[in-house]
Amino acid sequence: MSYIQKEDPDMAAVFERELNRQETRLDLIASENYASKAVMEAMGSVLTNKYAEGYPGNRYYGGCEYVDEAENLAIDRAKKLFGADHVNVQPHSGSGANMAVYFSVLKPGDTILSMNLSEGGHLSHGSPVSFSGQLYNIVPYGVNRETEMIDYDELEKLAKEHKPQMIVCGASAYSRTIDFKRFKEIADSVGAYLLADVAHIAGLIVADAHPSPVPYADFVTTTTHKTLRGPRGGMVMCKEEFAKAINKSVFPGIQGGPLMNTIAAKAVAFKEALSDDFKKDQFQTIKNAKVVSDTLSENGFRIVSGGTDNHLMLIDLTSFDITGKDAEAACAKAGIVLNMNTIPFDKQKAFIASGIRVGTPAATTRGMKETEMTFIGNAISRTIKNAGNDAELEKIRLEIKELCERFPVYK
Numbered sequence: 052m053s054y055i056q057k058e059d060p061d062m063a064a065v066f067e068r069e070l071n072r073q074e075t076r077l078d079l080i081a082s083e084n085y086a087s088k089a090v091m092e093a094m095g096s097v098l099t100n101k102y103a104e105g106y107p108g109n110r111y112y113g114g115c116e117y118v119d120e121a122e123n124l125a126i127d128r129a130k131k132l133f134g135a136d137h138v139n140v141q142p143h144s145g146s147g148a149n150m151a152v153y154f155s156v157l158k159p160g161d162t163i164l165s166m167n168l169s170e171g172g173h174l175s176h177g178s179p180v181s182f183s184g185q186l187y188n189i190v191p192y193g194v195n196r197e198t199e200m201i202d203y204d205e206l207e208k209l210a211k212e213h214k215p216q217m218i219v220c221g222a223s224a225y226s227r228t229i230d231f232k233r234f235k236e237i238a239d240s241v242g243a244y245l246l247a248d249v250a251h252i253a254g255l256i257v258a259d260a261h262p263s264p265v266p267y268a269d270f271v272t273t274t275t276h277k278t279l280r281g282p283r284g285g286m287v288m289c290k291e292e293f294a295k296a297i298n299k300s301v302f303p304g305i306q307g308g309p310l311m312n313t314i315a316a317k318a319v320a321f322k323e324a325l326s327d328d329f330k331k332d333q334f335q336t337i338k339n340a341k342v343v344s345d346t347l348s349e350n351g352f353r354i355v356s357g358g359t360d361n362h363l364m365l366i367d368l369t370s371f372d373i374t375g376k377d378a379e380a381a382c383a384k385a386g387i388v389l390n391m392n393t394i395p396f397d398k399q400k401a402f403i404a405s406g407i408r409v410g411t412p413a414a415t416t417r418g419m420k421e422t423e424m425t426f427i428g429n430a431i432s433r434t435i436k437n438a439g440n441d442a443e444l445e446k447i448r449l450e451i452k453e454l455c456e457r458f459p460v461y462k
């Protein structure tokens with residue numbers, strides 16, 4: 052019997068149900084993944100007991116000699132993975148990492164040119180419901196109506212017109228390669244800082260499966276729990292000239308004590324990400340996404356921008372007369388976990404949406420490959436075409452469960 056089963060059987064039962072959900076259902080949420088047992092062990096380690104405000108070698112608390120080692124391991128491994136000059140591994144989240152960057156060089160009221168939430172950007176890139184949209188003057192850019200890809204000429208025009216202090220690139224629902232070099236040229240042409248938020252594609256970047264922004268961007272932020280497959284958390288990388296400003300901005304600017312257990316888990320995940328197996332998985336993630344996208348296309352679905360270069364795709368459901376919200380609910384009944392998503396120029400609100408977002412990182416971590424992806428693409432198609440038919444959805448659920456049991460996560 053585990054400690055939690057003895058101390059708190061109610062919570063232990065919740066864990067058991069959640070484990071069962073993860074093992075028996077198919078996770079296609081593009082921002083999710085399965086952290087290894089080693090990463091989870093680090094999160095549950097004694098490092099959770101330690102206060103360590105400050106940075107290695109320079110703390111406001113005694114007894115930090117071992118947590119210093121943990122943080123230095125995380126920093127050194129992150130530098131090696133990304134080739135960054137300076138890394139701060141303390142942000143508790145991706146949104147916090149972005150906040151730290153804004154606060155390091157911008158003043159309230161400054162102009163940020165960033166991607167629209169409804170066309171792929173993230174809340175923390177300037178949505179009116181986020182601190183970022185409330186503190187800064189946001190000029191949004193989107194995708195081209197025809198290609199549904201970023202239109203760099205249009206972006207350049209917007210930059211010249213609005214003269215932003217910062218340009219933000221990187222997205223939560225964009226399936227195409229991002230041209231960081233072009234972003235930097237545009238930022239330089241108007242004297243703006245460039246922030247690349249690679250939360251979604253960080254794992255692909257360290258495997259060289261997507262170009263890296265590190266040689267170009269002044270700041271690079273990421274979460275550590277998506278394609279990077281680590282613990283829930285954030286990180287900032289920057290050029291050496293911004294190192295002091297970033298460290299001050301994270302602590303004491305926006306955070307107090309760092310979560311040393313999470314930082315240790317980040318270090319463990321970074322070690323895993325340095326391995327050849329991790330790199331192979333990132334290429335497989337992209338191959339898998341292409342197979343799901345092609346299979347859905349063959350079944351008559353329109354893929355936004357015509358396909359994918361990365362780990363995710365957006366499916367336009369308008370011709371199937373079903374909303375993203377209803378498609379998400381039908382998939383849930385069939386044991387397929389994914390999320391509704393607006394598509395570019397969507398007529399529906401975000402909480403209804405005309406599309407779904409499908410991602411392959413978690414399924415790839417389970418070991419699934421092309422054969423399973425063809426099955427999955429067909430299963431999504433059958434589910435959406437039979438959304439009102441509970442008997443058919445139950446049949447699909449059993450097939451998905453059988454598939455998941457062949458590719459266990461932790462058992």
Ligand code: PLP
Pocket residue numbers: 082143144145146147172173175221222223248249250251274284285
């Ligand atoms: N940046 C991007 C591009 C994201 O997709 C996300 C999360 O989905 C974040 C930042 C925010 O991360 P967090 O949820 O850790 O605040």
